[in-house]
Amino acid sequence: MNIIPFPARAEWPALLARPVQSSAQIEQVVAPILQQVRDQGDQALVELAARFDKVDLTQTGLVVSADELAAAESQLSDDLKAAIRQAYQNIRTFHEAQKQPVEKIETMPGVTCWRRSVGIEKVGIYIPGGTAPLFSTVLMLGVPAQLAGCRQIVLCSPSNHPAIYYAASLVGVTHVFRIGGAQAIAALAYGTESVPQVYKIFGPGNQYVTAAKMLVAKEGVAIDMPAGPSEVAIYADDTAVPSFVAADLLSQAEHGADSQVLLVSTSKKLVSAVNLVLDTQMSRLPRRDVAAKAIDNSKAILVDTADDAIDLLNAYAAEHLILSVADAETVADRIVNAGSIFLGNYTPESAGDYASGTNHTLPTNGFARAYSGVSLDSFVKKITVQSITPEGLQALGPVVEAMAEAESLEAHKRAVSLRLAALAEQITEETPNETPR
Numbered sequence: 016m017n018i019i020p021f022p023a024r025a026e027w028p029a030l031l032a033r034p035v036q037s038s039a040q041i042e043q044v045v046a047p048i049l050q051q052v053r054d055q056g057d058q059a060l061v062e063l064a065a066r067f068d069k070v071d072l073t074q075t076g077l078v079v080s081a082d083e084l085a086a087a088e089s090q091l092s093d094d095l096k097a098a099i100r101q102a103y104q105n106i107r108t109f110h111e112a113q114k115q116p117v118e119k120i121e122t123m124p125g126v127t128c129w130r131r132s133v134g135i136e137k138v139g140i141y142i143p144g145g146t147a148p149l150f151s152t153v154l155m156l157g158v159p160a161q162l163a164g165c166r167q168i169v170l171c172s173p174s175n176h177p178a179i180y181y182a183a184s185l186v187g188v189t190h191v192f193r194i195g196g197a198q199a200i201a202a203l204a205y206g207t208e209s210v211p212q213v214y215k216i217f218g219p220g221n222q223y224v225t226a227a228k229m230l231v232a233k234e235g236v237a238i239d240m241p242a243g244p245s246e247v248a249i250y251a252d253d254t255a256v257p258s259f260v261a262a263d264l265l266s267q268a269e270h271g272a273d274s275q276v277l278l279v280s281t282s283k284k285l286v287s288a289v290n291l292v293l294d295t296q297m298s299r300l301p302r303r304d305v306a307a308k309a310i311d312n313s314k315a316i317l318v319d320t321a322d323d324a325i326d327l328l329n330a331y332a333a334e335h336l337i338l339s340v341a342d343a344e345t346v347a348d349r350i351v352n353a354g355s356i357f358l359g360n361y362t363p364e365s366a367g368d369y370a371s372g373t374n375h376t377l378p379t380n381g382f383a384r385a386y387s388g389v390s391l392d393s394f395v396k397k398i399t400v401q402s403i404t405p406e407g408l409q410a411l412g413p414v415v416e417a418m419a420e421a422e423s424l425e426a427h428k429r430a431v432s433l434r435l436a437a438l439a440e441q442i443t444e445e446t447p448n449e450t451p452r
């Protein structure tokens with residue numbers, strides 16, 4: 016990996032930029048795909064699958080049948096099924112704990128407000144499968160969808176790996192389609208003869224998938240967030256183990272040539288040791304060509320102080336941030352921009368990718384400055400409810416009347432005034448006339 020001395024702040028934006036195509040370039044490819052699916056529906060999906068995925072959907076069909084889903088179980092080893100079930104359980108436990116009890120709040124006597132969480136009725140989950148069948152993503156999206164009570168969970172993936180189908184059954188997916196890329200996002204956004212239109216689209220994917228999500232979001236379909244090519248930043252000092260650091264860097268580099276990894280350290284010795292093992296480890300990877308390209312896009316940055324490292328990491332806003340430093344928890348408290356943080360030498364990023372319980376669908380390309388990763392909340396809407404007693408309205412009404420009048424919204428004011436007048440009349444009727452003696 017290229018070793019770079021601590022750069023001047025003016026150089027940070029260029030240095031920390033991800034190796035992705037510009038949005039204008041990628042939209043030129045993706046926009047016509049979206050339009051084709053919108054115009055031609057299923058026929059476009061068949062044509063685009065042949066062009067980009069080299070599959071003939073007229074032979075296999077677009078829809079994955081209930082029988083195919085059920086057959087997946089017998090195609091997996093018992094060990095893999097047990098691992099998937101354990102991951103399912105951990106992810107479920109972590110996401111279930113995100114449920115919040117309904118709390119009714121009295122803002123004034125007689126004025127009560129609360130929020131109800133309601134699962135989004137129809138959601139689409141995209142499962143990447145171009146270069147690797149990411150069945151772990153089925154758990155990451157399906158578990159919170161299931162816990163939220165989403166009624167329709169529509170899964171699209173270009174991969175037909177049985178583990179995707181096995182995990183889909185575990186999380187209660189309702190529809191499965193053999194489609195990938197921008198065309199799958201378009202099908203979920205607009206609907207086709209076979210694919211139901213959904214209200215919100217979730218899931219990671221390559222640059223085409225991510226650009227398609229961003230484009231359909233402009234047209235009113237909700238999306239989780241931009242979750243593009245994977246990345247990791249590692250902040251390591253002399254307490255880090257070079258072979259662990261190298262393995263963590265390669266774990267995200269092997270996702271794709273457009274991935275990026277970053278090593279930040281105050282120790283030249285550590286960086287050199289990591290670089291040495293990195294080459295050896297990389298040469299043994301089946302996906303070494305992909306990883307090597309990602310490593311070419313990557314950097315090791317030498318910093319003078321911990322403060323510089325923390326500033327740089329906050330500016331980078333990594334999808335994943337590993338802190339392999341002596342005081343990892345203290346450093347973590349000072350991180351304000353990251354998708355997910357991994358503390359200490361024995362918390363590999365892969366644990367979060369598969370099975371610790373946290374969600375691996377995370378913002379990339381600096382979007383962690385403003386977005387969170389997927390959680391249970393991503394799959395629910397919060398509906399606010401309020402209830403006001405007559406006494407409550409007598410106290411609150413004049414506040415609303417004064418504000419409505421100042422905004423020149425007479426009907427708003429009247430909606431309160433009429434009720435206050437009716438209450439005043441009732442009170443007069445109910446009060447017995449006092450006869451003077």
Ligand SMILES: NC(=O)c1ccc[n+]([C@@H]2O[C@H](COP(=O)([O-])OP(=O)(O)OC[C@H]3O[C@@H](n4cnc5c(N)ncnc54)[C@H](O)[C@@H]3O)[C@@H](O)[C@H]2O)c1
Nearest residue numbers: 067143144145146195196219220221242244245270376377
């Ligand atoms: N941020 C996250 O949370 C997260 C999680 C998991 C994976 N990822 C990332 O997801 C990505 C998965 O990418 P992938 O490619 O393996 O699978 P993918 O399923 O995202 O994309 C494959 C699809 O891309 C389309 N495609 C390929 N080349 C194209 C072209 N030239 N023009 C138009 N469309 C084209 C094809 O239709 C294909 O089906 C990786 O970059 C990985 O790092 C991110």
Ligand SMILES: N[C@H](CO)Cc1c[nH]c[nH+]1
Nearest residue numbers: 149151152245246368375
């Ligand atoms: N690292 C990916 C998120 O960027 C998630 C993943 C799935 N499988 C392996 N890794």
Ligand SMILES: [Zn+2]
Nearest residue numbers: 245266267368
């Ligand atoms: Zn990964």
